[in-house]
Amino acid sequence: xxxxxxxxxxxxxxxxxxxxxxxxxTEPLEAQLVxxxxxxxxxxxxxxxxQTNLERDYTPELGETNPFLHMAxxxxxxxxxxTRRPIGITELYTELVKEISDPHEVEHRMMDCLAxxxxxxxxxxxxxxxxxxxxxxxxxxxxx
Numbered sequence: 001x002x003x004x005x006x007x008x009x010x011x012x013x014x015x016x017x018x019x020x021x022x023x024x025x026t027e028p029l030e031a032q033l034v035x036x037x038x039x040x041x042x043x044x045x046x047x048x049x050x051q052t053n054l055e056r057d058y059t060p061e062l063g064e065t066n067p068f069l070h071m072a073x074x075x076x077x078x079x080x081x082x083t084r085r086p087i088g089i090t091e092l093y094t095e096l097v098k099e100i101s102d103p104h105e106v107e108h109r110m111m112d113c114l115a116x117x118x119x120x121x122x123x124x125x126x127x128x129x130x131x132x133x134x135x136x137x138x139x140x141x142x143x144x
């Protein structure tokens with residue numbers, strides 16, 4: 001969506017949240033981001049301090065989770081489900097929602113598979129392996 005400019009992507013989250021808080025109209029993407037942010041109250045304070053957090057680094061070595069990456073992964077999953085890419089993801093999502101009854105929790109479970117696919121792709125310098133991704137998602141369901 002924005003290439004390698006992390007601050008540009010982060011700025012979208014700050015802007016969407018600010019508009020939500022002031023009651024200003026939002027663009028469709030901003031409204032989607034607001035829905036994701038609302039589901040993550042632990043990030044609200046962070047998004048209210050753009051000056052401190054826009055360029056902040058999050059290091060897993062210190063046990064930190066990158067909130068922008070987390071929310072962006074929600075956005076990516078929602079886009080995959082809406083566009084039905086890769087083929088079969090929407091059906092797997094629907095099946096998981098039936099089993100778990102919490103769409104937000106389903107996205108968190110799916111996120112592990114998405115992160116693994118991205119990591120493997122980067123590690124091997126290859127295109128993302130959609131078949132392995134879908135297999136990982138299938139393993140999240142209760143069906144054999």
